[in-house]
Amino acid sequence: MTISRRALLGSALAAPFALSACGQSAGSRPGVIRVITPDFAGTDRRLVLEDEILATFQGDASTIVDYTGWDRLNEKLTTGIASGIIPDAIMIGVGWIPPFASKGVFDELPDDLFSQFGINDALRPVVEFEGKLHGLPYITECRMFMYNRRIFDERGITEVPQSLTELRDLCRELQDGELLPIDIFSNNPRQSWLHFMAALGGTLFSEDGRETAFTDGSGAEALQFMLDLVADGSADFNRRVSPGQPRPWQREEAIIDLTSTGEWPNLVEQSPALITEEASDFFLMPGADGNDPVLYLGGTMLALAKDSPNREVAEELLHHMFEPELLLAAGNANGKLPPVQDLPPDPDFESNRMGVFSNANYDYAGAFEGGSAAWMEIREQVGPQIEGALTGQQGVTETIDNLARISNTALDRLT
Amino acid sequence: MTTTTTPSAPPSTPPAERATGKARGPGKREARWGMILAAPAFLHSLIWIGIPVIVALGLSFTSYDMVTSPVFVGFDNYANIFSDALFWRAMRNNLVLAVVGIPVSMLIALVLAVLLNRGVRGQSLFRTLIFLPHVTATVAVALIWLWIFAATDNGLANVALSFFGIDAQPWLNDPDTALPAVLVVTIWQGIGLKMLIYLASLQGLSPELYEAADIDGAGPVRKFVSITVPMLRPATFFVLVTSIVANFQTFDLIYVLTLGGPANSTTVITYQIYQTAFQQLRMGLATAQSVILLLILVALTILSRKVVGGTRGD
Known part of the structure; x- marks a missing residue:
């Protein structure tokens, strides 16, 4: 058989799409719920998900779990969507709901689920798209300041700061000797900037997610505040550590740490002497003068695929997974927190002082990533720009201008 | 019992048929x-x-986010690349790693190969030790170097500096030192394979050439410059081309060691392509970047061939 060049090229171009079509039937299928999760890594955690949470589900379907790391989740999810293998229940990060909901991947959920499950309404903005619920906060990870109480006591400091001005003053007061007053850089710099910006009343995007909002002055002010801490000698970008390495606070080289509940399991394992009530305590990011304090909200959200052939059963599974005992099991296994505050007694959760503190402060959950369908395109470009300012490569104005250009270009592409 | 049969010699092609070039x-x-x-x-x-x-x-001529259908955009992606400062910064970083790193690692590899070819004691052990970084998973290598370059006083590089009274350096946290630090790792990791290729080539060189040079009174340097180096030209070409390609494929090292930072100071093209494709979900732009990378690699391979003289040893 003779194959013309045109036919060959045509076949070559058609092949991937044909394979995609084949993939459609290999994806979700009735009676089998596919769950994709970036959490529950490691045998013990898998057993919690599979044996405690999913095995007790009485719905009319079996479950298959697809485990992946946070760093590969986006890649795995999008290649899955491209090839038609869309999981029925999808665990994703904060900020991911609008980009995928806008493309019709995530389905709308009943509006009363928050009240049904007793989830704090302050967490609602992270799972909404165009004012409608497209997911639920499943297990959260929150950021706050953790401080070395012994050093505070030694210096006679009895009050935690109530405003950003007071925070800066406190850091100045803590400047003596070799200890770093505050470590705000071992965190992701993008998230630290967002946290400070929220304290100043700023947001990344307008409420409808279609306009850049951090250009109102709050973005520049937040970045300048971070640079002021460096200029004061209170913070040092050069002393940040890579993820996984012991943080300066753990090595007792820093007095205050902008840290996350995700660090608690490491602290329990590596620095047990530092996490007792006598040794440490927490405070929220104080607001700018007159503003409320701010808890940064991250963690794992749960959404359901719009085109799932098991849509109803998947929602039954969602109800099952939001049983308080199972939320506690999921949270404890992953060093994260249930999104609900009315919880049954649980020694594991109660021993997580950082978790209990955050859970009690959900009312102040005012800082988070995303808020626009364009966020995925912008997200990874924010950190390098912030780093550019922190390392003196560019000024605050140039940084905010660059971020605005990146943001506006991505927003312009939204249909 | 085994029976062996001698294969009959293939019938030779008649001269007339050979002349006409017809294969029958x-x-x-x-x-x-x-x-x-x-x-x-x-x-x-x-x-x-x-x-x-x-x-x-x-x-590469479409706008494609992997979720909705591709939309034809003509040459927009290529135009975007040419105006994208970050892509060219990544290209510059790749070129720095190539222009500085490849010659240095080739030179060290050549010297090590020549030394090991002289039959030193423990040759196999040295060869294995030098080759080890090449076969070790890059992620493991990067994690070890993360510890070496840790910005704290406990980082191995800073401990070494402290012996000389030099203050701790923020290696991977400072845009001015991050790329040189990555360069050190790529050189260290690249020596093993290059050394092995050079060593194999050295062992294939005819001893008669050196004997003749000895008779002519040539010293060790003269023999190295006039015999060894020219005779290693095919190996040098191979090492150069594979090193250039490997350099432009560097991804996992950057991913674990620096994530392209700080402030994009260590970003490389493959990392940018990954970011564009799987973080920003701009698959059309990412494939256009890949096409540009392919063209650059082809051009560099041709250039290498011109400079080194190809795979022919003459």
Whole structure:
């Protein structure tokens, strides 16, 4: 058989799409719920998900779990969507709901689920798209300041700061000797900037997610505040550590740490002497003068695929997974927190002082990533720009201008 | 019992037939078998290289987010690349790693190969130790170097500096030192394979040449410059081309060590392509970047051939 060049090229171009079509039937299928999760890594955690949470589900379907790391989740999810293998229940990060909901991947959920499950309404903005619920906060990870109480006591400091001005003053007061007053850089710099910006009343995007909002002055002010801490000698970008390495606070080289509940399991394992009530305590990011304090909200959200052939059963599974005992099991296994505050007694959760503190402060959950369908395109470009300012490569104005250009270009592409 | 049969010698092609260039009889059969035997490799290349390259080329003219259908955008992606400062910064970083790193690692590898070729004691052990970084998983290598370059006083590099009274350096946290730090790792990791290739080539050199040089009164330096280096030209070409390609494929090291930072100071092209494709979900732009990378690699390979003189040893 003779194959013309045109036919060959045509076949070559058609092949991937044909394979995609084949993939459609290999994806979700009735009676089998596919769950994709970036959490529950490691045998013990898998057993919690599979044996405690999913095995007790009485719905009319079996479950298959697809485990992946946070760093590969986006890649795995999008290649899955491209090839038609869309999981029925999808665990994703904060900020991911609008980009995928806008493309019709995530389905709308009943509006009363928050009240049904007793989830704090302050967490609602992270799972909404165009004012409608497209997911639920499943297990959260929150950021706050953790401080070395012994050093505070030694210096006679009895009050935690109530405003950003007071925070800066406190850091100045803590400047003596070799200890770093505050470590705000071992965190992701993008998230630290967002946290400070929220304290100043700023947001990344307008409420409808279609306009850049951090250009109102709050973005520049937040970045300048971070640079002021460096200029004061209170913070040092050069002393940040890579993820996984012991943080300066753990090595007792820093007095205050902008840290996350995700660090608690490491602290329990590596620095047990530092996490007792006598040794440490927490405070929220104080607001700018007159503003409320701010808890940064991250963690794992749960959404359901719009085109799932098991849509109803998947929602039954969602109800099952939001049983308080199972939320506690999921949270404890992953060093994260249930999104609900009315919880049954649980020694594991109660021993997580950082978790209990955050859970009690959900009312102040005012800082988070995303808020626009364009966020995925912008997200990874924010950190390098912030780093550019922190390392003196560019000024605050140039940084905010660059971020605005990146943001506006991505927003312009939204249909 | 084994019976062996002596294969009959293939009938020689008549001179007249050879002159006309017509392949008949056994020659034609041989050609057919050749094609049959080459077919699996050809099909493999077609399916896993040819088709993806063609599809990528097609996608590079589209806007495609992997969720909605591709939209034809003409040359927009290529125009975006040429005005994208970050892409060219990544290209510059790749070139720095190549222009500085490859010659340095080649030189060290050549010297080590020459030393090991002299039959030093423990040659096998040294060879294994030098080759070890090449076979160690890059992620493991990067994690070890993360510890070496840790910005704290406990980082191994800073401990070494402290012996000389030098303050701790923020290696991977400072845009001015991050790329040189990455360069050190790439040089260290690249020496093993290059050394092995040079060593294999050295062992294939004819001793008669050196004997003749000895008779002519040539010293060790003269022999190295006039015999060893020219005779290693095919190996040098191979090492150069594979090093350039490997350099432009650097990804996992950057991913674990620096994530391209701080402030994009260590970003490289493959990392940018990954970011564009799987973080920003701009698959069309990412494939256009890949096409540009392919063209650059082809150009560099041709240039290397011109400079080094190809695979011929003459």
